[in-house]
Amino acid sequence: MGKAKSRANGDGDVYPRKNKAGEITSYRGAYFGPDGKRRYVSGKTKTEARNALAKARSDAAGGIVYDAGTTTLNTYLDQWLEDSVKNVVRQTTYERYETLCRVHIKPALGRVKLKSLTPDHVRKLYRDKLASGFSSRTVNYLHVTIHKALGQAVSDGIIGRNVARGVKSPRPGKAEIKPLSSDQAKTLVKTAKDIDDRYQALYLVALHTGMRSGEMLALRWDDVDLNGEKGSVQVRRTLSETRIGRLYELPKSGKGRSIKLSKKATDALKSHKRRQAEERLAAGTLWKDQDLVFPTTVGTPTSATNLLGRHFKPLLKEAELPNARLHDLRHTCATVLLIAGKHPKYVQELLGHASISITLDTYSHIIEGMDGGLGDAMDEAL
Structure with missing residues (x-):
């Protein structure tokens, strides 16, 4: 042999x-x-x-070399955040990724060499976070962050595979939404008018258009057309409160949209514009003109936190309505339209959702009859 x-x-x-x-x-x-x-x-x-x-x-x-060397996950995540995330995505998105890396991922896995990272490392991180009481939604955010970061490392030829790809993250539960009923929404609008809340037009516009609060606070008069009985609004930006201050950014979907206003919303904005002209005269030289539709009494951007704490929450109390968020006015708009039988595709475009699946996943489980009447149809057919 x-x-x-x-x-x-x-x-x-x-x-x-x-x-x-x-x-x-x-x-x-x-x-x-x-x-x-x-x-x-x-x-x-x-x-x-x-x-x-x-x-x-x-x-x-084949001439391919994956060489992460002695680079640790800690070092790589810092590099990824700086080179591939910062100034590439919205500032608020960058801050969320940075926080998840700094608070959760780096303390647990930061010392592991990038090339030595295994699926077991990632699974253990998820298990430990769940055992510590963090929600499945938070762990899912961690999974998205790790998957994106390692995916970039693969694309850059630093490592040969994305170990997070084969790891299943916990399925996040549906976020609970609490829309107002039609009667509650009417009460809110009436009470705001009765107490002369200076943001009464904002509440009505939110209910009639489903705009996000940041989108309304970033709205400029140049974006609004009030000619005729029914006007329109161009949603071009959102106001984000970040670590580096308030920033105007693209809407959440990454693109703008056009919204046709109802007659009530148009009338409310016309009245609001007259009110703002009076405030401008009263402020005199203190007025800082930024062409904003819903500014402070001196023309500067309104803080979402102040709007909620100093105006919206007291309004709910005055109207004897249950505790709610400003964002729930957006949910109210969507549910009212869907219950009225409006096509989900129209509601998706109105809200600015990236896909119709987001609209259906968010609202179908709370709207009676959105099963399409399948059971009745089968009874009738067979």
Whole structure:
């Protein structure tokens, strides 16, 4: 029998790595890259390490080199946030990713080398967060963040695979929405008028158009057409409150939209414009003209926090209505329209949802009859 062919140094099978007690902790394999340098892969089991070695050799044969070196996840996330996220997405989105990395991901996995990160690392992070009392929605946000970051590393050729891709995150529960009933919405509008709330037009516009609060606070008179009995509004931006101050950004969907106003909304804005002219005269030189539709009494951007705490919450109390958020006026608009039988596609476009599935997922479970009457149809047909 001939002697088995020996392998080149650094091109053999995987070998075990042991701790001080002599216990096997992982397996490692070496191969030569197309540049002639020896490189290593590892795995928790022999099979996992062999699979990784086979893939690395195949990639090397094709001239592909994944070289994360000694880069830790901590270092990579900092680089990813700075180069691939900051000034690329909305500031509020960047801040959410940065917070998730800083508060949750980096303390748990930051010291792990990027090339050594495994699906088990990611699964354990999710389990630990759930066990600590964090919601499935928060853990799902973590999953999205890790998946995006590692996906970028794969695209950049730093690592060969996205270990988060095969990890299932917990399914977040539906966010509870609490729209006002039609009668409650009427009470809100009437009470706002009775007490002469200076933001009464904003509440009515929110109910009639479903605009987000940030979109209304960013609205300029140049975006509004009040000619004729029914006007229109162009939603072009949103006002975001960030760590670096208030910023005008693109709407949440990333694009603007045009909304036709109801007669009541048009009339409310016409009345509001006259009121604002009086406030402008009263403010005199203190007025800071930014052409905003819903500014403060001196023309500057209205703080969403102040609007909620100093105006909307007291209004709810005065109207003897249940506690609600400004955003619930948007939900009220959507449910009123859907209950009235308006097509979900129209409601999606009005609200500025990126897809109709978002509209249906958000509202179908709370609207009686949105099952389309399937059961009745089958009874009639069969």
